[in-house]
Amino acid sequence: xxxxxSLSSVEVSVVIPVYxxxxxxxxxxxxxxxxxxxxxxxxxxxxxxxxxVDRSPQMLAAQFHKRPDVTRVILFNGNFGQHMAILAGFExxxxxxxxxxxxxLQNPPEEIPRLVAEMxxxxxxxxxxxxxxxxxAFRRYASRAMNRLREKITKIKMTDQGCMLRAYDRNVIDTIxxxxxxxxxxxALAYTFSSNPVEIEVGHEQRHAGESKYxxxxxxxxxxxxxxxxxxxxxxxxxxxxxxxxxxSAGLFxxxxxxRFLLGSEVQGxxxxxxxxxxxxxxxxxxxxxxxxxxxxxYQEVRDRPRYRIQAVLERDPRDPKTDNAAEASCAQ
Ligand code: UDP
Ligand code: MG
Numbered sequence: 303x304x305x306x307x308s309l310s311s312v313e314v315s316v317v318i319p320v321y322x323x324x325x326x327x328x329x330x331x332x333x334x335x336x337x338x339x340x341x342x343x344x345x346x347x348x349x350x351x352x353x354x355v356d357r358s359p360q361m362l363a364a365q366f367h368k369r370p371d372v373t374r375v376i377l378f379n380g381n382f383g384q385h386m387a388i389l390a391g392f393e394x395x396x397x398x399x400x401x402x403x404x405x406x407l408q409n410p411p412e413e414i415p416r417l418v419a420e421m422x423x424x425x426x427x428x429x430x431x432x433x434x435x436x437x438x439a440f441r442r443y444a445s446r447a448m449n450r451l452r453e454k455i456t457k458i459k460m461t462d463q464g465c466m467l468r469a470y471d472r473n474v475i476d477t478i479x480x481x482x483x484x485x486x487x488x489x490a491l492a493y494t495f496s497s498n499p500v501e502i503e504v505g506h507e508q509r510h511a512g513e514s515k516y517x518x519x520x521x522x523x524x525x526x527x528x529x530x531x532x533x534x535x536x537x538x539x540x541x542x543x544x545x546x547x548x549x550x551s552a553g554l555f556x557x558x559x560x561x562r563f564l565l566g567s568e569v570q571g572x573x574x575x576x577x578x579x580x581x582x583x584x585x586x587x588x589x590x591x592x593x594x595x596x597x598x599x600x601y602q603e604v605r606d607r608p609r610y611r612i613q614a615v616l617e618r619d620p621r622d623p624k625t626d627n628a629a630e631a632s633c634a635q
Contacts, residue, residue: 311344312346312396313341313343313344313397313398314338314344314346314397314398314399314400314414315345315347315348315395315396315397315400316338316345316346316347316348316400316401316402316403316414317348317350317392317395317401317402318330318347318348318349318350318403318404319350319352319384319387319391320350320351320354320358320362320387320405321351321352321353321358321381321384321387321405322354322355322356322358322512322515323405323406323511323512324354324356324357324361325510325511325512326405326406326407326510326511327362327365327405329407329510330407330411330510331365333407333410333411335369335372337411337414337415338372338411338414340415341415345372346373346397347369347372347373348374348376348394349362349365349373349374349376349405350387350388350391351375351376351387352381352382352384353380353381359377362377362616363375363616366616370618371618373616374394374616374617374618375615375616375617376390376391376394376612376615376616377612377613377614377616378390378610378613379612380611382609382610384466384515385485385486386610388402388488389478389479389609390612392475392479395475398471398472399421399470399471400472400475401414401417401418401470402466402468402470402488403466403467406510406511406512407509407510408436408507408508408510409430409466409467409504409507410504410505410506410507413430413467413504413505416502417467417469417504418469420469421469421471423500424498425498425499425500426470426471426473426496426497427468427470427471427493427496427498427500428469428470428499428501428502429465429489429493429501430462430465430467430468430502430503430504431462431465431501431504432464432503432504432506433503433504433505433506434505435462435506436506436507436508441521444521445463445464448463448525448528449461449462449463452525452528452529454535455533455535455536456490456528456529456532456535458490458493458494458532459493460489460490463487463489463490465506466489467504468489468492470496473495474492474495477495478491478495482603482609483603484602484609485527485531485599485602486527487524487528487531487532490528490531490532491532494532530595530596530599531599534596536592537593537596540589543585543589544589547582547585
């Protein structure tokens with residue numbers, strides 16, 4: 303039904319990051335390929351193994367040998383994170399439309415045709431909103447609060463930032479590929495480059511197998527990256543807070559000076575002073591931390607190390623569609 307991969311013929315590329323997903327991979331294969339077949343267009347599926355330590359790489363290799371005409375597998379030699387895996391996938395895509403999907407089947411592959419249809423209407427970015435999110439209540443509330451804060455700080459309008467089932471136009475992908483950011487958040491990056499974005503509602507399912515790969519700390523880090531990577535508004539807010547505090551402490555000083563002359567020396571209010579001091583020290587430490595976030599980002603950028611390392615790429619040589627090819631150990635930035 304599909305034409306073999308070649309530079310010009312692929313319409314839809316699907317990028318799937320995989321990290322220790324052996325329990326759900328077979329179910330993923332069983333649903334992704336039929337969903338794409340139903341499109342009736344040429345496609346490729348790019349799996350990026352993000353340094354899994356279970357049987358995922360073997361299962362991906364087996365799948366590649368089963369469907370070499372439409373499958374490509376990128377094997378990292380370590381765990382570089384979901385977003386780096388997707389970026390590596392992007393660099394290997396050829397499709398005019400690129401779709402990202404989680405490997406745990408929380409994003410139903412059957413929604414892909416709806417995303418493609420939306421792109422065909424002329425949009426260059428299709429974001430998604432999970433109709434009924436199947437995650438813990440804590441994650442739902444925390445992510446709603448973060449969504450609101452992020453929208454204020456970054457001007458990026460995403461109703462549901464966490465859903466990775468999204469579609470991007472070739473031009474947006476090319477621009478993302480030209481970026482060399484170390485810690486980034488792909489849906490937000492793509493949003494800043496898109497000119498005609500749209501959002502649609504999609505289904506959301508329970509994880510098919512295994513557990514979420516994100517700890518609470520990693521989720522907090524991801525949100526910090528999202529805010530500091532796309533805006534310097536927090537720094538500007540901090541300068542504003544600093545200015546207000548300086549003016550109020552100058553006022554306090556004047557009041558205390560007047561009282562000193564009118565009432566003589568006073569010793570009451572020591573604890574109020576303590577409270578005030580702790581409060582100010584807290585603000586100062588927060589400010590230093592915030593500054594550190596930006597300095598850290600600059601440090602990571604100027605080091606300019608490769609963002610990930612590819613151990614092998616399993617793909618069929620486009621010039622010779624009969625042979626399967628495993629390109630070895632290329633180092634990508
Ligand atoms: N993932 C990855 N590298 C990581 C963590 C996760 O490639 O270091 C992949 C994972 O295999 C899955 C997707 O990213 O396909 C989303 O991960 P997960 O389902 O654990 O996140 P959640 O749905 O809990 O946000
Ligand atoms: Mg998930």
